[in-house]
Amino acid sequence: MSDFPHTPPKQSWTYSNDVNAEIRRAAATGIYDIRGGGSKRKLPHFDDLLFLGASISRYPLEGYREKCATDVWLGTRYAKKPIHLDIPVTIAGMSFGALSGPAKEALGRGASAAGTSTTTGDGGMTEEERGHSNTLVYQYLPSRYGMNPDDLRRADAIEVVVGQGAKPGGGGMLLGQKISDRVAKMRNLPKGIDQRSACRHPDWTGPDDLEIKIMEIREITDWEKPIYVKIGGARPYYDTALAVKAGADVVVLDGMQGGTAATQDVFIENVGMPILACIPLAVKALQDLGMHRKVQLIVSGGIRTGADVAKAMALGADAVAIGTAALIALGDNDPKWESEYNKLGTTAGAYDDWHEGKDPAGITTQDPELFNRFDPILGGRRLKNYLKVMTLEAQTIARACGKNHLHNLEPEDLCALTIEGAAMAGVPLAGTSWIPGKNGF
Amino acid sequence: MQTFDLEAQGLRALNQALHNLKGQTNETSWEVVNPKGSHAIAVGVDAPIDITVRGSTGYYCAGMNKQATIRVKGSAGPGVAENMMSGTVIIDGDASQYAGATGRGGLLVIKGNASSRCGISMKGIDIVVHGNIGHMSCFMAQSGNILVLGDAGDALGDSLYEAHLFVRGSVKSLGTDCIEKEMRPEHLAIIADLLKRGEADHLAKPSDFKRYGSARKLYTFNIDNASSY
Numbered sequence: 001m002s003d004f005p006h007t008p009p010k011q012s013w014t015y016s017n018d019v020n021a022e023i024r025r026a027a028a029t030g031i032y033d034i035r036g037g038g039s040k041r042k043l044p045h046f047d048d049l050l051f052l053g054a055s056i057s058r059y060p061l062e063g064y065r066e067k068c069a070t071d072v073w074l075g076t077r078y079a080k081k082p083i084h085l086d087i088p089v090t091i092a093g094m095s096f097g098a099l100s101g102p103a104k105e106a107l108g109r110g111a112s113a114a115g116t117s118t119t120t121g122d123g124g125m126t127e128e129e130r131g132h133s134n135t136l137v138y139q140y141l142p143s144r145y146g147m148n149p150d151d152l153r154r155a156d157a158i159e160v161v162v163g164q165g166a167k168p169g170g171g172g173m174l175l176g177q178k179i180s181d182r183v184a185k186m187r188n189l190p191k192g193i194d195q196r197s198a199c200r201h202p203d204w205t206g207p208d209d210l211e212i213k214i215m216e217i218r219e220i221t222d223w224e225k226p227i228y229v230k231i232g233g234a235r236p237y238y239d240t241a242l243a244v245k246a247g248a249d250v251v252v253l254d255g256m257q258g259g260t261a262a263t264q265d266v267f268i269e270n271v272g273m274p275i276l277a278c279i280p281l282a283v284k285a286l287q288d289l290g291m292h293r294k295v296q297l298i299v300s301g302g303i304r305t306g307a308d309v310a311k312a313m314a315l316g317a318d319a320v321a322i323g324t325a326a327l328i329a330l331g332d333n334d335p336k337w338e339s340e341y342n343k344l345g346t347t348a349g350a351y352d353d354w355h356e357g358k359d360p361a362g363i364t365t366q367d368p369e370l371f372n373r374f375d376p377i378l379g380g381r382r383l384k385n386y387l388k389v390m391t392l393e394a395q396t397i398a399r400a401c402g403k404n405h406l407h408n409l410e411p412e413d414l415c416a417l418t419i420e421g422a423a424m425a426g427v428p429l430a431g432t433s434w435i436p437g438k439n440g441f
Numbered sequence: 442m443q444t445f446d447l448e449a450q451g452l453r454a455l456n457q458a459l460h461n462l463k464g465q466t467n468e469t470s471w472e473v474v475n476p477k478g479s480h481a482i483a484v485g486v487d488a489p490i491d492i493t494v495r496g497s498t499g500y501y502c503a504g505m506n507k508q509a510t511i512r513v514k515g516s517a518g519p520g521v522a523e524n525m526m527s528g529t530v531i532i533d534g535d536a537s538q539y540a541g542a543t544g545r546g547g548l549l550v551i552k553g554n555a556s557s558r559c560g561i562s563m564k565g566i567d568i569v570v571h572g573n574i575g576h577m578s579c580f581m582a583q584s585g586n587i588l589v590l591g592d593a594g595d596a597l598g599d600s601l602y603e604a605h606l607f608v609r610g611s612v613k614s615l616g617t618d619c620i621e622k623e624m625r626p627e628h629l630a631i632i633a634d635l636l637k638r639g640e641a642d643h644l645a646k647p648s649d650f651k652r653y654g655s656a657r658k659l660y661t662f663n664i665d666n667a668s669s670y
Contacts (some may be wrong), residue, residue: 031662144543144562146523149485149505176661188564188583190603193660198581200563203539203558209500216501219456220485262491273521 006156025273033265036098036173036354036364037324038166038257038301043274045257045302052399061399068395069405070353072319073074074296075157075226075249078218080225082206082249083135084158085370087391088319088406089309090252091326093139093230094299095121097174097195098261098354099327100371101128102379103363108132109199109376110383114391119159119321120196121261122172124186125151132380137228140217143172143197145187152221156252159228160214162239164203165258165301168232168272168400172197175262180366210246218247233270233278233301240285244295248428252321253282261364262355271422273314275301277424280411281372283316293407303407306393313394314409329386330379331361347359369410443468450473453483459509462488478518483511486528503530504643506547519556522549525566531640538575541568544585550639557594560587563604579606580616588635590645598653606653607632609645615653622654 011017022033054060061068071358075082091111096104098121105128111118117135119128124146130136138155140147152158163169174183176196184191204213214227229243230252243251255275260268279299287293300321312320327333333341335348340360344353354364362374398406401413415430416422421438422429434441445455455473471492474484480499483492487507494502497515507526516534525544532540535553542558544566551559551568557575560568565585573591580596582604583615592610594642599616606619615621632647 030665060558144564147543148526149507149524151489152485152505190660193602196581196600196659198562202558202580203501203523203542209519212500216481216484216504219481220505222457222460223453238519238637284517 035352037352038259044420046308048418077249079226080224090321091118092321092323093119093121095123096126097123102376104129105376106379109380113384114387155225161230163232165254166260168234171199207242214247233273234280237281240282250296252298257302279315280426306390309394310397442470444472601655607650609649618659620656
């Protein structure tokens, strides 16, 4: 028999080892996989784009001598007190509950030191983040956990959350392991139960209601605060247009790479669009309405570097938001905890069971033994450093493109490495003048 | 009494005047005339004052109220007293959907009927409805009490947490994880208090009501309850 030629063992692409393992896990446990983070697929992304840089027809700015401004105004449409940030990289909404108190403090410290804003999440406003955030955006979510007029008034802006990139159309989830006494009290829930947040707001549906809801919030806050509307990357052209119609000062657009504290893996990986595909559609909606730059656009979902910041802004965003990257800067998934990740059955870089509250880095937990490992002062400094580096990187690219403000970057500065990237971003494939879908081709 | 003509003076001026009442004030009695269904009347008030709205209101009247007693001499549109923190809101007529949504404290009294989703996601508010309430009322209600002298529509208390629901009339159907529960003396005391504060003690007595609450089967995920999710 051994001399008889035979086909070597061949794994199925459809039924890969990963797929089969998930089938076995589902069969054994009877529950879908829940995890944190965003999509782990290899998606079309900013990596598919390149900047062209200066040439004979475009001259660059001197890297260390000529100014390249990075500031951004948010909320200039209606708010009496719009926000002015030094850098266009903001910290996305992440809840106390999902994150520990010290982690929220660190986000506030780092963002304030870098001249940018932080955002609350689905758990109300904590003293840690209000006290350490010079500019704090207060999320107005379907659950309304902890919602109250005093916090609305002491916020610097209000973000009405309609959707989230990791789960457009989905609600929140915080499993019982993380509902500590303090979290339970802030959310009016019994301790230790699984917290389910509704997927839509309890007192409005549709854009006409949203317009009235925004008006109510403006009345409560005497028209002082910028009001953002956050949408997941589902139908960005129409959602952006409707948010503008409803009276938003700022649209926050979150692609499917954007993280979540806990959601079904099937939801994270199969619902929504990558941020690269979303930005041009949102920008077009703003341009069609004559509101580009008047209603500001913040984009998020997979922003990692200054290059990503510059590319998002070249496509028309006014600013970006980071969540997962900020947690990594704080120390999430750091290889120094590898032995503890191994005990949890995972490895540094892949740890995503944030909902279980066992985070060795002490960031996504409510366990005092774990969160006391985390130094919020050091964490804040690391975040500040990271934000500064991103800004420097974005400035470096902008100067090379001859731009004296990050907002002056434009699609004309870009080309794409892939057909998918060219089609989604609406910029030419490198070395050609071809933009798939444009001019009938 | 301060009389405010909403049609002539405008909503912004009304709410700003009410917000300016910080700390102690002698302007404790307000009357709003010509509301004509306007939205966001008397929202975000934080003062121990009395406000009477002479006519019907649009969306979110008395939203996020603190301390004030607000009486609507008419009917109220969607989301009346949404996220109320404290104080009292009394609607002489009917209330549209989402009445008292996410309310965290205070008392909402509706002398007529309330539409669907009354008390949705309530978090500590007390609600007294002299008439009936519509479908999906008290969806995901977390805490507080609701007393309904009439009937309740479909799916009462779906996905309920720890709110107390008391209904005198029929309940068309109970939502997932909502069950009828034993009425104990402490519950009768709650009802008696609500009847009195809700200006309804002449209309019913505590023993007329049935109590509904959470079966607490959805508090932690179990695949055998999958059909309930």
